[in-house]
Amino acid sequence: MTTAVSLKAITRRFGDVLALDAIDLDIVEGEFFAMLGPSGSGKTTCLRVIAGFEQPSSGELAIFGERAETVPPYKRNVNTVFQDYALFPHLNVIDNVAYSLMLRKVERSERYRQAEAALEMVKLSGYGARRPGQLSGGQRQRVALARALVNRPKVLLLDEPLGALDLKLREQMQEELKSLQKRLGITFIFVTHDQGEAMSMADRIAVFNLGRIMQVGTPEEIYLTPASRFVADFVGSSNVLPPDFVGTLTGKPGWASLRPEAVTVTAGAGANLIGMVVSRSYLGATTRLTVDIAGQRIHAVMPSGPAMPEEGEQVAVSFDPSALHRLADTP
Amino acid sequence: MSTTDDAFTEQRHGALTALSDLFWRRPKLLVLLLLAPPLLWLGVIYVGALLALLLQSFYAIDEFTGLVDYDVLTLKTYRELFNPANLDIIIRTVLMATTVTLASAIIAFPIAYMAARYARGKWKAMFYLAVMLPLWSSYLVKIYAWKLILAKEGILNWLFAQLHLTGLLEAYLGLPVVGGGSLSISYTGTFLVFVYVWMPFMILPTQAALERVPVNLTDASSDLGATPWQTFRHVTFPLALPGIIAGSIFTFSLTLGDYIIPQIIGSSRLFIGQAVYAHQGTAGNIPLAAAFSVVPIVIMGLYLWMAQRKGAFDAL
Numbered sequence: 001m002t003t004a005v006s007l008k009a010i011t012r013r014f015g016d017v018l019a020l021d022a023i024d025l026d027i028v029e030g031e032f033f034a035m036l037g038p039s040g041s042g043k044t045t046c047l048r049v050i051a052g053f054e055q056p057s058s059g060e061l062a063i064f065g066e067r068a069e070t071v072p073p074y075k076r077n078v079n080t081v082f083q084d085y086a087l088f089p090h091l092n093v094i095d096n097v098a099y100s101l102m103l104r105k106v107e108r109s110e111r112y113r114q115a116e117a118a119l120e121m122v123k124l125s126g127y128g129a130r131r132p133g134q135l136s137g138g139q140r141q142r143v144a145l146a147r148a149l150v151n152r153p154k155v156l157l158l159d160e161p162l163g164a165l166d167l168k169l170r171e172q173m174q175e176e177l178k179s180l181q182k183r184l185g186i187t188f189i190f191v192t193h194d195q196g197e198a199m200s201m202a203d204r205i206a207v208f209n210l211g212r213i214m215q216v217g218t219p220e221e222i223y224l225t226p227a228s229r230f231v232a233d234f235v236g237s238s239n240v241l242p243p244d245f246v247g248t249l250t251g252k253p254g255w256a257s258l259r260p261e262a263v264t265v266t267a268g269a270g271a272n273l274i275g276m277v278v279s280r281s282y283l284g285a286t287t288r289l290t291v292d293i294a295g296q297r298i299h300a301v302m303p304s305g306p307a308m309p310e311e312g313e314q315v316a317v318s319f320d321p322s323a324l325h326r327l328a329d330t331p
Numbered sequence: 332m333s334t335t336d337d338a339f340t341e342q343r344h345g346a347l348t349a350l351s352d353l354f355w356r357r358p359k360l361l362v363l364l365l366l367a368p369p370l371l372w373l374g375v376i377y378v379g380a381l382l383a384l385l386l387q388s389f390y391a392i393d394e395f396t397g398l399v400d401y402d403v404l405t406l407k408t409y410r411e412l413f414n415p416a417n418l419d420i421i422i423r424t425v426l427m428a429t430t431v432t433l434a435s436a437i438i439a440f441p442i443a444y445m446a447a448r449y450a451r452g453k454w455k456a457m458f459y460l461a462v463m464l465p466l467w468s469s470y471l472v473k474i475y476a477w478k479l480i481l482a483k484e485g486i487l488n489w490l491f492a493q494l495h496l497t498g499l500l501e502a503y504l505g506l507p508v509v510g511g512g513s514l515s516i517s518y519t520g521t522f523l524v525f526v527y528v529w530m531p532f533m534i535l536p537t538q539a540a541l542e543r544v545p546v547n548l549t550d551a552s553s554d555l556g557a558t559p560w561q562t563f564r565h566v567t568f569p570l571a572l573p574g575i576i577a578g579s580i581f582t583f584s585l586t587l588g589d590y591i592i593p594q595i596i597g598s599s600r601l602f603i604g605q606a607v608y609a610h611q612g613t614a615g616n617i618p619l620a621a622a623f624s625v626v627p628i629v630i631m632g633l634y635l636w637m638a639q640r641k642g643a644f645d646a647l
Contacts, residue, residue: 053550073553074561086551090569099565100555147555 002029002064004155004187005050010059012045019045021211022059029064029154032181032188034198037208038234043191046208047157050189051080064154079148080157084164085140087132087147093119094128097147118146121180138169145180155187162197174201195235199223207231223259229331232257237299238325239263245296246324249273255327262323263300265289265315267307273317277309291317381628387621399617408618412626417606421626424603427518427593428586431525432533435582436575438526439533443574444567446534447541462531470528474595477524481515481596488513511598521597525586532581540574541567576635576643583634587627603627 005027012020020042027033035043048054049061052073061069068076079100087096095102098115106114112128119125122142132140141161148156158177162170178201181188192198198205199219207214207222207230215227226232229240238257247253265277275293287304290297298317302308309315354361391407393400411417446458465473479485491500504510504517511517544567552562590604601609603623611620638644 051550051554053553073550074556074558078554080551080554082547082551084545084547086545086547088548088551088566099552099557103556103561103565151555 003027003062004029004031004064005189006060006062007046007049008060008062010046010049010056010061012042012049012054013057018211020049020056023211023213025206025213025216027155027187027189028204029187030185031203032178032190032201034190034192034202034205035208036192036195036198036205036235038193041208042211043193043206043208044159045211047080047159047189047191050155051078051157052076077151077153078155078157079151079153080159081141081144081148081161083159083161085132085144087140087143089132091132092128093124093130093132093135093143096132096143097128097150099147100151115146115150118150119143121149122146122176137164138173141165141173145177149180149184149186152184153186155189158188158190160191160193162192162194170197177201199235205235207235209234225325226257227328229255229257229327232325232327239298240327241296241298241324250321250324255329257325257327258298258319258323259325260288260299260301261286263298263302263317263319265291265300265302265309265317267309267313267315275315275317277311277313277315280308280311291315293317384621384624387617388625390618392616392618397615408622411619412622417623420601420603420606420623423600424587425630427522427525427602428583431522431529431586432579432582434522434526435530435533436537436579439530439537439578440571440575443534443538443541443571446538447544448546462534465527466531471591473528474524474592477520477527478515478596481513481520481523483513483515485515515596516598518597521593524592524596525582525589528592529582529585532585533575533578536574536577536581537571538574540571540577544570572643576638580631580635584627584631587630588624 003026005025007023007025010020010023010025011018023042023046025046035046037043045054049056049069050063052068052071056069059069060067063076063078088099091099094112094115097118098106098111101111101114116125116128119128122145124139124142124146127135127139127143132143135143141164144161161177162173165173174197177188177190190198190202199222202219204216204218205222206216209230215222215231217225222231223236226235226238232238233240236259238259241249241256241258243253243255246256273293275291275298277289278292278297279290281288282304283301285304286301287308289300289302289309291300300317388408389404389406390399390401391403391405391411392398412421442462446455446462450458480487482488488497488500491497500514503519504513509517509519511519514520514523548566548570549562552566553559557565588604590602590608593602594605603626607620607623610616610623
């Protein structure tokens, strides 16, 4: 396996703010890699360092083994799909897509042939003569994708590309991006704050917080065995249980996470954990319940059924002890 | 349900309230009322005066009496416009306006770019102040100040002498056309003062246009393999072009019509503005003055038409 992008102790300061704090990361060729984190966590800065729009304050960046931290963006074989697409408003769609070919002095007819092929790849054939202003958000997104892919870059960077789309379109684009990536075999590095999006598309995920990487792993690893309280809470909105509570449950105090779908709530007493339902939201196939157990709130997600406990009802809470995942002491 | 206490609509009366309600129901009425005075001003006073001027240019002066003959419409005055002496004035003025515009655009662009891209907060205020400050002082004072700067005994000559570059200045002044006895009586002097005086009118629209170019377009261009120069050529410049064109309309038309700067600084050869001034005043040849003032209008019309054809406004 070749390493496509490698970051070693990459640090980026903006004045007093430490946007990236000694990031170490290796991204493998051909993988779909997601950088996940809340806003301000450093994921976008990290992407911009790889693209070359930001220079790291210190650290080493290598793209396919070549040191790149001082290489300007126009000399990197890396292309970006921007959050708000950044299409050139004064050029029509085909000229936007053919922009990089025009710079490389590809002959006009060949340039348009390749651009048209790229548009076809994103299912926008025949839109070449339109202006970006005449397209819908989803179509602009596709043009931006075609423009970044027409060069066949070795690495494609995507900065929250689906953020501005409505839910239906977003889900459709997620599938298309995934299949496009499989077909082209290009390394995709995808920045998002939506954990569902990261989980459904990525081969591996890096979870960012406060300029650091909290955990790197496959979606299953991140979801089932979060390394820290932050990851457990941010990815999959697990119950993060404090040491005292875990101590009373198991006899061994320490932080632990508990996935809401592992929790069963039943009406009436019976089990050793008794609580009161404080809220209930119906989500269709599942129902989300929040139960207060002596001051500790626990979320449960259960298949919707006819006999769901009401708000204010006394309930018994139970779960398989093996579902309790121990967390490190660090936040 | 009682209608007095929980009425859905608030009960208010009075002429002003009724008027507000009327405007709310018919928003176009308000727009029409607000637009009527400026439209009347523009239509009657401005365009009307322009048409009257145009009409004047189709009369001609009677050679024997020296009076304007208002009985016949003729193209005689326009023919007169194309005699060598008058054509010379037109060509001189257009060349001057063109070089002034080009120089203004070239000097203004980096200033506007810095202001649009890098100046923030206090620095932006400083920029506006610096650009606008010259406009606060009298136009005549500035021109006379320049006359002193450019004169043979002026500070510029002194500076060249201090730098032991007097020879260079002499050699430059020895050149045909651009040279002269001193900078203050050469075309170069006229050019410098024009560029100075009209500069704010080029900087501000260019800066406004650059301000609207999103930074991520520059990033995108660079990402797709464009060197900074290519990004400038293919993205920044085309998107700033409407602003530069707007600025050039100012610098070009103001230079075409100005009659004070070339009168105070420059050789004694006439520019269009001076010709208009002379013909409508002492010479009493109103038709020729009118015909002269139609020239800048026609040139600007042609210029805008060409700019539009070339796609200068595509990014608007």
